[in-house]
Amino acid sequence: MIKLSFTPEIINQLHHERIHHSHPRVRQRMETVYLRALGISHQEIGRIMRISQTTLREYLQLYQSGGIEALKEVNFNQLHSDLDEYQEQLRQEFERKPPATLMEAAQRIETLTGLRRSQPQVRTFLNKLGLKRRKVGQIPAKADLEEQKTFLAEELEPRLAAAKANKGMFSFWMRLILSCNLSWAFSGVLSVSSSRLHLVGNASMSWGLYTPPLYNW
Numbered sequence: 001m002i003k004l005s006f007t008p009e010i011i012n013q014l015h016h017e018r019i020h021h022s023h024p025r026v027r028q029r030m031e032t033v034y035l036r037a038l039g040i041s042h043q044e045i046g047r048i049m050r051i052s053q054t055t056l057r058e059y060l061q062l063y064q065s066g067g068i069e070a071l072k073e074v075n076f077n078q079l080h081s082d083l084d085e086y087q088e089q090l091r092q093e094f095e096r097k098p099p100a101t102l103m104e105a106a107q108r109i110e111t112l113t114g115l116r117r118s119q120p121q122v123r124t125f126l127n128k129l130g131l132k133r134r135k136v137g138q139i140p141a142k143a144d145l146e147e148q149k150t151f152l153a154e155e156l157e158p159r160l161a162a163a164k165a166n167k168g169m170f171s172f173w174m175r176l177i178l179s180c181n182l183s184w185a186f187s188g189v190l191s192v193s194s195s196r197l198h199l200v201g202n203a204s205m206s207w208g209l210y211t212p213p214l215y216n217w
Contacts, residue, residue, distance in 0.1 A: 002060045006037040013068055021072070022087040024130040029071040032059045083125055086113045091129050098131075 006014075014037060018030035028049065035045045046056055062070045083090070090109060099105035102119040105126060110116045117125065 002057065002064060004033075004036065004060065004064060010068065011037050017068065017072075020088075022084075022091075023074055024128065025074060026072050027130075029059045029062070030068075032056060033063045033071065036060060082115055083109070083113065083117070086115075087129060090125075091131070094126070094129070094131055 011034070014030050014034040018027050018034050021027050021030060028051075032045060032049050032051065035048065036042075040048075042053060042056055045051075046053055049056075059071070066073075086109075090112065093108065093112065094105070099108060102122050106117055106119060106122045109122065109125075
């Protein structure tokens with residue numbers, strides 16, 4: 001067991017750095033040691049942080065050897081990026097309004113910092129900030145019931161009556177379907193009785209804007 005001691009000031013500093021530090025790995029270290037300072041068991045810390053016990057001991061030993069300043073050291077074999085000094089500003093910007101595409105993120109980075117980066121570089125930088133892609137879904141459009149009622153009352157029913165009077169019902173329906181691009185998606189029964197159109201069950205429909213004049217076909 002690694003023996004550590006924490007003052008109230010150290011605990012407050014750990015709490016601050018685990019939220020506000022610019023590097024995600026440092027924030028993870030601070031969070032881990034902060035939980036340890038609160039007296040949470042190593043097993044529970046590993047479960048919360050989703051890290052191995054080996055990594056947990058590494059973080060605690062790092063703090064033991066050099067305190068909070070040692071936790072802040074990031075010695076990765078990576079080239080320094082000019083964007084690093086803008087990390088916190090860009091994180092806040094993208095958390096406030098997440099970009100929809102890498103192209104949008106690159107444009108906003110260039111606007112805010114004056115630094116132009118390729119999309120692969122932007123992807124690497126966003127991952128470095130701890131930002132992840134989010135999946136989105138589409139909400140299906142709902143049928144416009146009022147528009148349907150208006151269409152039935154002002155368009156279909158008068159034409160049905162006129163077609164019946166001219167004894168061209170079959171030809172009328174064929175031409176109307178082809179011209180108006182009328183499509184029905186329903187879970188019910190569609191029937192034509194006399195001059196009225198009846199919908200039974202749940203039904204929705206869509207149609208084109210063009211309706212040809214009624215001729216005696």
